[in-house]
Amino acid sequence: MTEHPTDETSRRVSTSDDIEVGTYLEIAQADRATGANPPVDIRWKTIVIVDFGSQYSRLIARRVRESNTYCEIIPHDAGNEILHEQDVIGVILSGGPNSVYEEGAPMAPAWVFDAGVPVLGICYGMQLIAHQLGGKVEPGTEHEYGHAVIHKDGRDNILFEGLDNEIPVWMSHGDRIEELPPGFRSLAYSENSPIAAMGNEQGTYFGIQFHPEVAHTPQGAEILRNFVFGVCEGTGDWTPENFVSDAIDRIKQRVGGGKVICALSGGVDSTVVAALIHRAIGDRLTCIFVDNGLMRRGEADRVQNVFVSQLGVNLIFVDGTERFLSALKGVIDPEIKRKAIGEEFIKVFEEVANDIGQVDYLAQGTVYPDVIESAGADSSASHKIKTHHNVGGLPERMNLKLIEPLRYMFKDEVRKAGAELGLTPQSVNRQPFPGPGLAIRIMGEVTYEKLEILRAVDWIVIDEVKADGLYDRLWQSFAVLTNTRTVGVMGDQRTYQYVVAIRAVTSEDAMTADWARLPYDTLARMSNRIVNEVPEVNRVVLDITSKPPGTIEWE
Ligand code: XMP
Numbered sequence: 001m002t003e004h005p006t007d008e009t010s011r012r013v014s015t016s017d018d019i020e021v022g023t024y025l026e027i028a029q030a031d032r033a034t035g036a037n038p039p040v041d042i043r044w045k046t047i048v049i050v051d052f053g054s055q056y057s058r059l060i061a062r063r064v065r066e067s068n069t070y071c072e073i074i075p076h077d078a079g080n081e082i083l084h085e086q087d088v089i090g091v092i093l094s095g096g097p098n099s100v101y102e103e104g105a106p107m108a109p110a111w112v113f114d115a116g117v118p119v120l121g122i123c124y125g126m127q128l129i130a131h132q133l134g135g136k137v138e139p140g141t142e143h144e145y146g147h148a149v150i151h152k153d154g155r156d157n158i159l160f161e162g163l164d165n166e167i168p169v170w171m172s173h174g175d176r177i178e179e180l181p182p183g184f185r186s187l188a189y190s191e192n193s194p195i196a197a198m199g200n201e202q203g204t205y206f207g208i209q210f211h212p213e214v215a216h217t218p219q220g221a222e223i224l225r226n227f228v229f230g231v232c233e234g235t236g237d238w239t240p241e242n243f244v245s246d247a248i249d250r251i252k253q254r255v256g257g258g259k260v261i262c263a264l265s266g267g268v269d270s271t272v273v274a275a276l277i278h279r280a281i282g283d284r285l286t287c288i289f290v291d292n293g294l295m296r297r298g299e300a301d302r303v304q305n306v307f308v309s310q311l312g313v314n315l316i317f318v319d320g321t322e323r324f325l326s327a328l329k330g331v332i333d334p335e336i337k338r339k340a341i342g343e344e345f346i347k348v349f350e351e352v353a354n355d356i357g358q359v360d361y362l363a364q365g366t367v368y369p370d371v372i373e374s375a376g377a378d379s380s381a382s383h384k385i386k387t388h389h390n391v392g393g394l395p396e397r398m399n400l401k402l403i404e405p406l407r408y409m410f411k412d413e414v415r416k417a418g419a420e421l422g423l424t425p426q427s428v429n430r431q432p433f434p435g436p437g438l439a440i441r442i443m444g445e446v447t448y449e450k451l452e453i454l455r456a457v458d459w460i461v462i463d464e465v466k467a468d469g470l471y472d473r474l475w476q477s478f479a480v481l482t483n484t485r486t487v488g489v490m491g492d493q494r495t496y497q498y499v500v501a502i503r504a505v506t507s508e509d510a511m512t513a514d515w516a517r518l519p520y521d522t523l524a525r526m527s528n529r530i531v532n533e534v535p536e537v538n539r540v541v542l543d544i545t546s547k548p549p550g551t552i553e554w555e
Contacts, residue, residue, distance in 0.1 A: 044070035045234055046086035052076050052096025052106055052124050058372055058509075059213040060092060060122070060224075065410055067225045068236035072408070073372055080111035090118045090232035093125025095211065099139070099175050100124070100131040108132055118204045118231045120159075123173055126198070126207025129181065133205075136179035142192045144171040144209075147216065150188040150196040157187050157199055158230040159206050159223060169196075169210035169217045176209070203231065240416040244276070247405045247417070251280035258360035260403060261353055264289040264315075266303045268430055269365030269406060272418040276405050277363055278313050279421060285363075286314045286356055290348050292341065293321030294437030294446070296462075297455040306427055316356075320348050321448075328439060328446045334555035337446070341436045350394060362400040366407050367414060369509055411509070431476045432510070440555040444483040454481045456534045457500050464526045465504070465518075474516050475507035479530075480543070480554045488531075488538035497538035502526060505552055513547040 047064050051057040051073050064071040074082060076096075082088060091112050098105040108128045112119060121129040127137045148171045152160055160167070167188070177195045180186065184205070188197035199206045206227065212220030228234040260277055264270045264287050277285045287307060291300040300317075307313045327344040331337050353359065395402055406414050418428035438454050439446045457479040465477045480501040488495040502523065507513035527540040543550075 043085070043087040045089045045237055046082070047071040047090045047092060047228060047232065047234070048082055048088055049073045049092045049094060050076050050078070050108060050112065050125075051094050052098070052128075054095035054097075054122075054124070056211055056213050057094045058369070060094060061368075061372075062410060063213050063221055063224050064092075064228060065238065065413065066221070067228050067234070068238045069228050069234045070238040070408075076106045076109065078109065080109070080115070083111070083115060088115065088117055089234055090120065090227065091115065092227075093119065093121040093128055095123035095125060095172070098124060100127045100137050101175075118227070119206070120227045120231070121205075121207040122213070123209060123211060126209055127173075127175055127177065129205060129207045130177045130179075130184075130198070133181035133184075135177060135181035135184065137175050138178045140174055140176040140192065143174045144190070144192045145173075146171065148190045148192070148196075148210065150190045150193075150210065152188050153186055155185075155187075158203055159197070159199060159208075159226050160187065161226050161230060163219050163222060167217075167219055169212075169220070170214045171210050173209060177207075206231070240413070240420040243409070243413065244417050244420045247276050248280045251277055251403065251405060254403065255281055255284070255361060258284065259356075259358065260285045260361040260363050261356065261359050261400075262287050262363035263349060264303055264307065265365075265433075265435065266295065266299050266430075267365070267433060268411075268418060268428055269367055269414055271306070271423065271427055272414050272421065273363050273365045273405055274307065274313060275311060275418065275421045275423055277403070278311060283314060286316060286359075288316045288318065288349060288352050290318045290320050290345060290352075292324040292345065292437060293319075293448075294324060294341070294439045294451065296433070296438070297459050306423075310424075316352055318348055318352055320344070323348065325446070325448060330445060332444055334440060337439050337555070338436050341439060346394060350398070353394075353398060359398070360401060361403045362395050362398075363403045363405070366404045368406075368408050368410050371407060429472055431471070431474065434553055440553050441478060441480045443481065443554065450481055453498065453534060453536045454479060454500075457481070457530050457537060460529045460533060461502060461526055464522055464529070468519065468522045470504075470516075470518070470522065473506070475505050475510065475513060476552060477502075477504035477516070479503070486539045490531075490538065495538045497536055499539045499541060500530060500537050501541045501543050501554070503543045503552070503554070505547070507547075507552070510552060513552050515544045515546055518542075 047069055049057055049060050049071055057073050061071050061073050072082060093108050096106065119129065131137050148169055150167050150169050152165045152167065176193050177198065180195065180198055183200050184198045186195045187199050190196040193209050196209045197207065211217055212223040214220065260281065262270065262274045262277060262285060264274060274285065274287050289303050304315065304317060307315045324341060324344050327340045328337060331340055394400065409417065415428045434440055438451055442450050442454055461477060461479045465471050465474065480503055482499045482501060484499045485496050486499055488497065504516040504518055505513040506516050523542060530537055530540050
């Protein structure tokens with residue numbers, strides 16, 4: 001089930017439901033032990049990203065995936081299990097905050113250099129290659145942070161193939177390579193790094209001092225593609241068509257003749273999970289949609305229409321509006337709101353699921369960022385996976401096994417899988433919506449009246465955003481109903497009504513976000529329509545806070 005009250009991006013959730021798990025590796029081991037996501041015959045041509053604690057590791061993974069190549073991030077102290085699970089064609093050593101010559105600095109595992117596959121070291125990763133293969137790394141006298149230009153050394157090399165001789169890059173390092181390891185040569189230099197890139201004679205090991213994964217290195221994606229295709233001989237087999245058919249095979253194999261239930265949120269992740277599972281096992285899937293009364297206008301009807309009319313899925317629809325509203329009565333604290341909604345959801349879901357009879361599996365829309373986020377670079381620390389799929393204890397109580405077909409996919413891949421499955425663009429390109437719904441966009445107590453006001457305002461905001469073709473470019477756009485009233489004048493009448501705020505942000509993954517520079521004309525139309533069409537509102541303000549320091553939602 002996914003997203004109880006759900007959504008696909010959440011990280012802020014009631015903690016009671018968090019499942020204790022460890023690192024990526026422990027997660028993979030747990031997967032194997034429980035038979036979740038079992039390895040099937042297909043082994044993807046895989047780039048392994050060994051994470052040394054860089055803030056950019058996830059970005060490297062995204063870039064590799066963008067070249068239709070499967071990759072996984074593993075912590076630097078992981079064993080070599082991945083070599084047996086997938087067809088590993090190359091390894092990328094990430095950057096990291098340490099210095100290789102420091103006592104206790106994390107090293108690249110020995111198996112990386114024994115695996116007989118190409119290796120690319122980025123920043124700290126490059127220094128590790130130098131240090132571990134017999135070169136010398138020392139603190140640089142000049143630190144290099146930010147924009148720099150590197151100059152290719154005249155000779156051809158496959159990593160920089162097709163690039164200009166001068167390459168603008170993003171640097172972020174203090175140490176530098178003083179001596180190359182035996183068999184290596186310099187491939188580029190910058191003003192402050194005599195060795196800004198290096199490679200071995202065989203053309204299999206490379207190190208680059210800059211970050212190819214960030215947007216500030218405009219040709220970085222090209223460099224990573226050169227590594228993936230030129231050096232590692234990737235074939236670009238991780239396509240939506242392939243990963244969808246692989247996921248369907250895995251689901252069939254895993255579920256056999258069993259039965260699956262899946263909670264729908266209306267969000268992209270649960271929609272795609274349900275569509276995938278339905279494609280794999282048809283009527284043995286039952287979906288449950290709990291209308292908590294905190295949804296947007298028309299949302300409950302839309303979900304029914306997509307699943308019943310378009311997909312022909314078995315759907316149990318539960319109208320829980322009254323139950324949720326009474327659970328929220330008098331509640332003001334945002335975390336208590338979340339908790340109340342989460343608990344009510346579990347109760348409703350469990351009642352419904354119990355009525356279905358024998359069920360074997362519970363499907364969830366966990367996606368790769370949830371997995372990565374819940375683990376760190378250091379597997380010695382214990383981490384928590386935050387499930388916003390708050391089914392707290394339900395799988396154990398009902399003796400259900402979890403099935404998470406999107407566990408290794410990024411959001412954009414989930415959307416592509418959805419399109420591949422024939423879902424409409426409206427379904428797959430929806431902006432994320434938080435599980436607790438409009439409750440966390442209503443400051444103070446949530447009442448039916450306030451929900452109706454906010455639904456009316458939200459409708460106008462989305463309507464105008466869509467009318468101006470901005471919907472797909474924004475991570476989220478919505479309205480917040482504040483607890484403040486102000487004086488206004490309408491006709492000859494003095495008014496004393498609510499203030500609403502417009503919030504629109506751009507973001508890659510909701511970890512950070514910037515407030516969107518909506519055109520003034522769009523804002524003007526929104527504001528006019530809101531005060532004219534929603535009598536309970538007489539003032540509209542714009543939220544111009546980025547994240548951090550703000551969060552996307554107000555509560
Ligand atoms: P914040 O407000 O933390 O939001 O910047 C980041 C993303 O998560 C969504 N969000 C939630 N989703 N349950 C959810 O399912 C929640 O409690 C929750 N809180 C925030 C938010 O919409 C944004 O996409």
